[in-house]
Amino acid sequence: MQNSLPPEFDRGVVTTVHQGDCQVSDVKDLTYSTVLGSCISACVRDRIANVGGMNHFLLAEQSGSSRDRYGASARYGAFAMEQLINKVLSRGSGKKANLEIKVFGGGKINSALDDVGAKNIEFVRDFLLAEGYSVASEDLGGNFARRVLFKPASGRAFVKRLDSEAGANVAREEIVLAKRRAVVVPASDDIELF
Template identity: 65%
Template sequence: MLDRVGAVTVHQGDCLVTDSPDVTYSTVLGSCISACVRDTKAQVGGMNHFLLAVQSSSARDRFGESARYGAYAMEQLINLVLTKGTGRKSNLEIKVFGGGNINASITDVGAANAAFVRAFMADEGYVATSEDLGGAFARRVLFQPFTGRAFVKRLDSTINEGLMREELAHANQSIKPVEDDIELF
């Protein structure tokens, strides 16, 4: 879906990868995290957007992990870029964004998400080439996978309240099983 800046919007739970020189990915983050991963030799890259580091025990469902959660979202993005690219981890460039504390009156989910993505990358042997994590603000992130350029705009606090409500609504959604083995969300 193209947004008003002519970019493909990456929503919570999305993981998109391309080798097109004409594609720009865009997302808005509060406490969520987006990783931008690029194979520098193959000029293939993508962006994910995850809501929480892991599912809470109270939110676990029979469908297991999904791209709304950090470990799955990171593995999915890295594997897709490796598969469409050269297949060499040494060619990957990773940039991470988000993890803002957009509502000081609730638990700092953003800090937990930022800690998760840093730990995940360290455990997997990756080093972020750039990051913009934490703070008390939302962000709009644009990423051009072909070139690897990323742009971040810190958004004013009036956006934070609506974004927080949207993130909480997504976090509280439960996926319902369907007889055809299709998941509706």
């Protein structure tokens, strides 16, 4: 099997970041790895402290709540972003200005998840803008799944676009997860989920 990574991208110890995970480290020979379809993965690094992390989240359909533009399920995405940023800040320099943010995913890989990827892209961009962050780099959208490798200490990232068979497997897994995580919102708007 031929290695498709550039020779200078030594994987070292690989830790998989699954849907719903948030991992942070400063270990130099560590690489985080995840596979994304319509999900989003953010990679955040403190450039001064050389501490970084990766999350992986899937935002299901909107809940329909009139008070929440994204719906209750998007709060899972907001929680995932806040959790990652706060972990990197607490283990790093503590200064938002030192953070470098890269975002990946949001592909349209299955008609059953037709608009999930686009909503995820809109969500992550809006969230970062509202929090005052800029994106250092991104690989978002498209009609393919992708594998993302991220070295938290150096901030290097590598993205490989996956073939349609791998994308179909990712799509099936995401559909199962989306159904399992569906949030039922009561008819009354006086309850706020968080």
